[in-house]
Amino acid sequence: MMEITEGSHAVAEAVRLCRPQVIAAYPITPQTHIVEALADMVANCKLDADYITVDSEFSALSACLGASAAGSRTYSATTSQGLALMFEVCFNVAGMRLPIVMSITNRALGAPLSIWNDQQDSISLRDSGWIQFYAEDNQEATDLHIIAYRVAEDFSILLPAFVCFDGFILSHTYEPIDILSQEDVDKFLPKFTPYQRLDAADPISFGMYATPDYYLEFRYETDCALKRAKGVIQKVGKEFGTMFGRDYSALVEGYRLDDAETAIVAMGSICGTVKDAIDEMRDAGKKVGLLKIRVFRPFPDDEIAQALSKVQRVAVLDKDISLGSKGAVALEVRDALYKTGIPVKGYILGLGGRDVRKKDIKEIVSLVEKGIGDQFFGLRKELL
Amino acid sequence: MALAIGCRAKPGKSRDNKTGSWRVFKPIFNHEKCSQCGLCQTICPEGCIHEEEEGFLNPDYTYCKGCGLCSEECPSEAIEMKQEEK
Amino acid sequence: MVDKAIELFDCGHRACGGCGAALAARLVMKGAGKNTIVVSATGCMEVFSTPYPETAWKVPWIHSLFENASAVASGIEASLKMQGREEKVVIMAGDGATFDIGMICISGAFERGHDFTYICYDNEAYMNTGIQRSGATPYDASTTTSPSGSCSFGNKLPKKDMPQILAAHGAPYVATASIAYPADLMQKIEKAVRTKGPCYVQVHAPCCTGWGFEGEQTIAIAKLAIETGLWVNYEMVDGKVSKVKKVVRKPVEEYLKTQKRFRHLFKPTRQDAEIAHIQSIADKNAEKYGIDIKLKKE
Structure with missing residues (x-):
């Protein structure tokens, strides 16, 4: 359904349609409208999720890491300084192969402090192992969130994904956007099935350390998985186009x-x-x-x-x-x-x-x- | 063996590491002195002291590091530390 | 109920012989039981128990980073709640991860009231990186970053009162325990895990390598800490102190002289003023918690 809406609100709608079970986020300009909208949805029973009001971005992504390992679809959003504070966790999430999706409303990094747009924040995390999508407009930003979950959670990938869209320029701009129905999104994005999870009935140790005998191979495998994501993005992007008329198969x-x-x-x-x-x-x-x-x-x-x-x-x-x-x-x-x-x-x-x-x-x-x-x-x- | 995704593992694998090879002193359990109180079993940092038939306790030398805590704490002085012969 | 027979922390781990933290891990798991998800912070225990693929944990276990265990646990608890699952979440972190680098995550998680039990195995310094001082290092202990020297008696700062800090967050159950009293320790863990909300148990776990004593002395030294009043075992239910372990106190010197980290207080010359100061710390503990058993004069 076409609606004239703010980019952040359209993204929050898309996230809601993806049915995340745990959301942990910390407010930062210009990401705030997304997380406020999601909090409002939870407060009004429009989204059945546990919304953790964390103490920092560092805790936000750490909580998502735990929730994802325990078997939930998770979501966070941040930008700039917040993403920088998450730096350590970002590498961890990717290395632990947890399919978290996070919005980045791209913003400059200090110093000097700037709340305005550039892409230094997510670009600086280019080596972290996250899939990185960049949206040109808010329709794309909205759709890419739904696609990101499909790609990230694919058992051949199992990597986290950033959906980046320019702070203020997109996040605070009103555009006509086609918001998909829950029924449509449910057809495209199945219920979350973790590849493995923390479970007393089948104990697994997550996040062990690797000696020099193993570390190189773990990095190689993560790199291979990220490169494999190309094919999955092409496949999933095409499927999205067939179902909803907007084809995202091209990288x-x-x-x-x-x-x-x-x-x-x-x-x-x-x-x-x-x-x-x-x-x-x-x-x-x-x-x-x-x-x-x-x-x-x-x-x-x-x-x-x-x-x-x-x-x-x-x-x-x-x-x-x-x-x-x-x-x-x-x-x-x-x-x-x-x-x-x-x-x-x-x-x-x-x-x-x-x-x-x-x-x-x-x-x-x-x-x-x-x-x-x-x-x-x-x-x-x-x-x- | 193929790597597990995300550096994960199922239980049981630490047993591949036979820490008994670290031992310099070996605890010898004297069952005649043993009161079967079970303190040694409770306080062993390795968890490698097991109850055997008739309630007597014995260490699993495959994993016992020979720290001597059991010998030191045994209220019956039933555990003697002896130099490991290698 | 504490299941003394259950072994959830397996043989083959790489802790030093006589390691207080390894013993703590075993005992904690007996108290927590097998329906538990363990979250470890980076530290000695994490490293000696999980070189890939040789995990010593028989329960689901996760390690992410040094400073985020309580945030990771928050997410796990939220996820379990959403899935309608019943497992208990137990954090295992050293004093560095707890007193210092993890404070912001801990404060946030306790404030939010997640249902988990945070266990700090307190060996009073950064042992994994080579015995550097932490906020839990006692006064005058010599560490590699607070060394004793010609113009220093070691760590000049007092030990932070973490139990009080977490009780002030509204934690329903806070306790201190020691590996020297296994039954008490296991019972406290069991109670913490059973209590809804964020609970905290701080376990005194002497480190033979870091403190400088032979591995067979681990329990004897932990006992001396209690008997001198330098470590007090107690519970705090809804912020109110109870069940204090009472002792017939010994002079602190008996504890200090057993460990190389305090050797500079005795050699080359005896430092009476410093020992007296440490005695005053024990005296204050004794007064604050009422640990002294008054003996009838004969």
Whole structure:
């Protein structure tokens, strides 16, 4: 059913439809509207879940870890500093192979303190073993939560998943969104069945430590599982499309890319701005296209190489920076294209909520055409 | 043996580690002095002292580390620690 | 009911010979019973009992991190409740995980009132990492981060009163126990597990390696701690102290001189002022809890 609703509320609805049994979350801007909405649902018997009002994000994810191991579908949401506080637990959840789903309303990391959007928070957790989805709009953010549970809980995967959507830009924006019915979601996402659980009738030790004789193989297996998730996302995303008309089988999605000479690669809500800029550039005769990365982990390297095989140059937009190096997305896209020899330039932009406008995208295209890149974009020179 | 997903295991596997090899002193149980009070069994950190027929207690030398706690605490002085011969 | 015969902590674990914590694990499980899910914090007990795949636990067991055991337990309890399951949740954590790094998670979990039992096996320092001081380390104990030296008598800070802190959170049942009194310990665990809400039992578990004594002395030393008044066994039901273990007190010196961590109080020269200060700690304990058995003068 189409509703004009705020992104956070639509996501909370999607989470409700997934029937999590335990929710543990700690409020942080701009995630609050999601967890407030869920608390309200629990308080009004619209969601049969135990909602734990924890003392910190660290406890939030730790409680989800325990609940998941005990055999419940669990949910949390956070952003920025909260995600940073969860850092240790994030690695733990993935290594323990617990299929927790968590929303990330992407926000900058301090210092300096900033409540505004970029993607430094989740990007910084890229090595943790979580599947990472990035949504362009709120319809996608909503649908991806339902897909994330299916993928995470697949017995061939058993890994946690972030569903990332840009803080404020999406989380606080009203858009018309198709909210699925409970009946439909129940058909797509079966009742939670844990692969194994803490159970006195069948005791298992969870979270043992590994000596050097075993650790390397455990890391290898977790990496294999995360890479296997590609295929499961494709399968599950397609099934979602067949059932509800919105196909999420592609890990990357091209826009006017077929005959493009210049490709822009981006993640998240910025893709909407890029598409508008491309339309205008196309009208002016420039052959520009977009490759949107929807799934950053597992990293779709082959898919990117294939999608960009015919372009002459690539501009990667990073709302993050691996300080002392480059944007994380640019580094990985360049790696994916290494064999092709196609030049890749990275642009660090939009950090801490700085607006990125259509004219900025056009300027980046002219920069990459001149071979200028691997730099911050949009700096206020008068401050430096 | 294939790895268990998520570094998990079912009970029983610690028994593969035969800690009796650590022993330097060996407790010798004198059943004539033993009052069968069971204190040694209760306080053994290994849980490797078992009641056998007629209520007498004996350590499982496969796991006994020879710490001597049983000998020290036995109210009947029925457990003597002897140098392990290897 | 305590089932003395049940063994839920298996042989083959890698604790030192004479380990107080290993004995505590065995006894706690006898008190808790097999319908229990154990949550361990990172620490000596976790490490000596679970190198993959050699688990010593015969009950469902989980370890996540050093500081989050009570948050993990909160989630487990919530999950069990939602599933309508009856298992009991028992946390096993050392004093470092409890007194120091786990405090925020513990405070949150006790405030929320989850139905679990938190057991701190207290060996009074970070033993797993090599005997560094914790908030549970007693005054003047020499540890690797509070070493005695030419201008130091060791740890200058008092032991934190965790039972009181958790009682102040509204815990319905708080108790202290010692591996030297197994029957009492098992009964307290059984009572804590049976009591609804967040309960706390702090178990004195001497560490032969960390304190510097031979493994066969573990129980004797734990007993001396009680007999000198440096450790007091009691219960707190709804915050009210009861069932205090009374003793005919011995001078603290008898306890201190058994352990290398206090050796600097006697060698090379006897430190009367320091020993007197520790005696005053025991005297305060005795007064606060009323542990002294008054003998009739002959």
